[in-house]
Amino acid sequence: MRKLILAISALALAGTAAFADPIADRKALMKANGKAAGALSAIVKGEQPFDAAAVLAALTTLSENASKIDVAALFPAGSDKGDTTASPKIWENTADFQARVDKLKTDTAAAVAAPPADVDSLKATLGTIGNNCGGCHENFRIKKG
Template sequence: MKKLILAVSALALAATAAFADPIADRQALMKANGKAVGSIAPIMKGEKPFDAALVLEALKTLSDDAQKIDVAAMFPKGSETGEKTTVSPKIWEDTAGFQAAVDKFKADTAAAVAAPPTDMDSFKTTFGKVTSNCGTCHETFRIKKS
């Protein structure tokens, strides 16, 4: 019986530790997303030639990261305060809207990986669709840094 209690306690502690700092967790995820978008933005701007492998790698990162977004775990009530966060209270005022935005990002990035761009024209369409999700969330559910 003691072993069972210890095992359950260890699992509970591990689960808690996984999201011990939701602000840091979501910021790390968003930083990785920014890096992925930044790696292919020069292609969109015409500063670099289209590179299907690089585009697919970035889209996979975005899709993998999108699938990790668990609104309840990464945005628990009370994690909107502090110097290091720019989340808007609108996340908790419109949780359904925020969840819908996250779900759309998950779907759009998964679709982009499933049918990756093969040329500049298809890349422009895909890039626009995927990054419009970023803009939607950042405009609605984030406080602009001053």
């Protein structure tokens, strides 16, 4: 009976994955990244005290989310249509887009492996990660309004 339940659960999960919405999935990742980056930014700006555990948690979120960015799965052909700000440049220059994603993965993983110990080192770390995000958004995102 247990094997039957596991098999049915696996099939249900596989069916759900087949109907995944790449636009919604990437929006959810970006929203979570924005929240994590916002928490780090508040510390850098002095709006929140430096808390090593909170910094590591936010950096871990950024790193885990970066590792989930599978360009082929989240940016399949045709997913530039609909409620998205993804620029057609993603599909025109996928190699550059992938390189930027890979750099984000590397930089966020490095930040988790050696987390900042104080506000000044957090500023440098956030600057590196922010440059990754900003560069990608500048080149591969359509600005709203």
